[in-house]
Amino acid sequence: MSGAPLALALALGALGGAAPGGARAAETAGPKAGKPSGIHHGSRHALALGPHATTFFSEGGSQYTFFSGSVGYLGSLGARGPFVHVFALVPLQARQDGSVYATGDYYRRRAGGDLLLGWQWRWSVHPDLEAEAGPGLHGTLVYLPGKTGYRDFSALPLGLGGGAVLRWRRGDHGFSQPITVGAYCAAAFDLYDPLRSDDLAHGFTFSTGLLLGLGVAR
Amino acid sequence: MTPAGGRAGSTFLVALLALALGACGPYAEVAQKLDVTARVEGDTWIAAAETEVRILLVGKPGSDGSAPFAFTSLQFPISAGTSAVTLQGTWTEAGSDGSATLRVEREYTLPDERSTSLFSRRGAWRADVGRTIALTVTRDGSRLVLAGNGSLDGTYLAFGGALARLGTATSRDAACAFQVANLGIRSSEVRIIGFGGPGMTQYQRPENYVGTVAGSLRVSLSGFTDNTTTISYSAFEDLGGARVDGSQITNANSSGDGRMSGVLTFVLQPLAPDGTAIAPITGTLDFGGADNPADAVQISDGAATGGFYVVSIEGGGSARVSPETPPSPSVSECLALP
Numbered sequence: 149m150s151g152a153p154l155a156l157a158l159a160l161g162a163l164g165g166a167a168p169g170g171a172r173a174a175e176t177a178g179p180k181a182g183k184p185s186g187i188h189h190g191s192r193h194a195l196a197l198g199p200h201a202t203t204f205f206s207e208g209g210s211q212y213t214f215f216s217g218s219v220g221y222l223g224s225l226g227a228r229g230p231f232v233h234v235f236a237l238v239p240l241q242a243r244q245d246g247s248v249y250a251t252g253d254y255y256r257r258r259a260g261g262d263l264l265l266g267w268q269w270r271w272s273v274h275p276d277l278e279a280e281a282g283p284g285l286h287g288t289l290v291y292l293p294g295k296t297g298y299r300d301f302s303a304l305p306l307g308l309g310g311g312a313v314l315r316w317r318r319g320d321h322g323f324s325q326p327i328t329v330g331a332y333c334a335a336a337f338d339l340y341d342p343l344r345s346d347d348l349a350h351g352f353t354f355s356t357g358l359l360l361g362l363g364v365a366r
Numbered sequence: 367m368t369p370a371g372g373r374a375g376s377t378f379l380v381a382l383l384a385l386a387l388g389a390c391g392p393y394a395e396v397a398q399k400l401d402v403t404a405r406v407e408g409d410t411w412i413a414a415a416e417t418e419v420r421i422l423l424v425g426k427p428g429s430d431g432s433a434p435f436a437f438t439s440l441q442f443p444i445s446a447g448t449s450a451v452t453l454q455g456t457w458t459e460a461g462s463d464g465s466a467t468l469r470v471e472r473e474y475t476l477p478d479e480r481s482t483s484l485f486s487r488r489g490a491w492r493a494d495v496g497r498t499i500a501l502t503v504t505r506d507g508s509r510l511v512l513a514g515n516g517s518l519d520g521t522y523l524a525f526g527g528a529l530a531r532l533g534t535a536t537s538r539d540a541a542c543a544f545q546v547a548n549l550g551i552r553s554s555e556v557r558i559i560g561f562g563g564p565g566m567t568q569y570q571r572p573e574n575y576v577g578t579v580a581g582s583l584r585v586s587l588s589g590f591t592d593n594t595t596t597i598s599y600s601a602f603e604d605l606g607g608a609r610v611d612g613s614q615i616t617n618a619n620s621s622g623d624g625r626m627s628g629v630l631t632f633v634l635q636p637l638a639p640d641g642t643a644i645a646p647i648t649g650t651l652d653f654g655g656a657d658n659p660a661d662a663v664q665i666s667d668g669a670a671t672g673g674f675y676v677v678s679i680e681g682g683g684s685a686r687v688s689p690e691t692p693p694s695p696s697v698s699e700c701l702a703l704p
Binding site for chain 1: 568
């Protein structure tokens with residue numbers, strides 16, 4: 149996926165050792181409220197875990213909804229810069245037009261992915277609490293090959309979305325970087341599915357969860 | 367890239383390609399069971415209207431008076447056939463005035479998508495409908511007359527009795543044998559979810575479908591950009607008295623161009639007026655041109671557009687039937703349908 153190079157660059161940046169010095173310098177400078185400052189510079193990396201939901205309507209009028217567990221990576225660069233949210237999904241429940249199905253009963257494999265790639269802004273909402281938010285391009289992949297006797301299902305709704313992250317610095321360090329905990333959420337409006345001959349009328353995707361990360365430079 | 371990395375990359379690309387090819391066309395139904403056909407053990411009736419052939423199977427009534435039924439409408443403006451619809455449900459006749467109620471539980475549709483781009487085709491699909499059709503049924507000897515619904519109306523003949531009108535000696539007889547045996551093949555394809563569309567990649571894992579009357583078929587697909595689709599029939603009967611065995615094989619590239627091969631054997635079992643079986647008509651239907659591979663059925667853009675179905679009646683005539691021309695003779699002419 150196109151987010152992979154960015155994620156790799158972000159990860160390499162995290163391990164490159166350049167940020168800690170800058171982070172320590174920023175710690176002595178203190179926050180400057182109301183405008184971007186060095187305290188929000190640097191890269192941020194986090195592992196995230198949470199629920200994911202996508203619902204969409206076909207041109208034929210059917211509504212499809214998938215609830216998934218998700219685990220992923222959140223990364224961003226700079227006080228203002230690119231971000232990526234990339235998740236692996238395990239669809240747990242599927243719905244169509246009011247009928248509810250446990251995916252494990254019908255599909256031999258349950259897989260998927262979610263990518264949000266965009267531009268973010270960071271700011272402080274509290275001395276130890278950093279916020280980050282921005283818009284981006286979005287895609288969700290649902291891939292459910294059927295068990296014997298059942299039909300496969302797959303979808304790739306694409307659209308526009310936005311993501312937000314809250315990070316709280318706990319004071320611990322790892323890889324010479326401050327360890328953070330936090331929460332994230334994202335929402336998207338999907339309007340095109342290249343794998344389904346654009347049978348997608350429109351759809352929505354929501355995700356939220358908790359994160360454990362590195363790199364709040366305070 | 368290292369060789370291992372190259373293999374991993376290739377595997378990834380193949381997986382992406384497979385996913386892309388397999389996912390084209392509209393959304394599938396969630397948790398859809400592929401084969402839900404309930405066997406119909408009873409009578410098979412046949413009628414024709416212009417290029418349409420109508421096949422009705424009505425089972426034996428249960429204790430509640432309702433019987434399983436299956437109705438298939440096949441369009442044959444060309445011998446390969448185009449669109450088709452199948453209804454399945456229960457058939458209930460109440461009273462002596464001939465009124466009947468059909469409860470349609472499932473509706474299968476195989477649309478004519480020759481003008482639709484290959485990867486936008488839906489192929490055969492099924493909907494659970496739960497609708498009711500009211501009919502008036504009149505039985506007259508070996509005839510069944512339906513009235514009250516334009517999609518089903520007609521004068522139907524008992525299929526076994528109609529088969530007794532087939533000959534075996536001439537080329538025309540062989541062409542008729544093809545047209546009649548092909549009814550069961552086409553009606554089976556209506557129920558193969560995704561048939562005629564990119565959804566056929568579903569069958570990278572082979573699946574079985576039962577015949578409405580007896581037997582079964584197994585559909586499988588191999589390859590990614592160059593696909594081989596094999597439908598293997600085993601004592602398959604979608605019409606009581608028309609059995610097929612063997613494999614129909616279609617090789618096509620990602621543009622839907624290719625050719626067919628494989629041989630089906632057919633057995634048509636005519637019935638005498640008293641219902642007893644008379645000498646069956648047996649033969650073969652060769653998709654690969656028989657002794658002349660250049661005659662193999664040609665596939666263009668996913669549809670049969672050239673070559674010939676080579677049909678041979680055991681101990682009788684043979685014929686080469688073009689898939690792209692109107693049936694000559696038609697099913698109606700072969701069976702002398704009203």
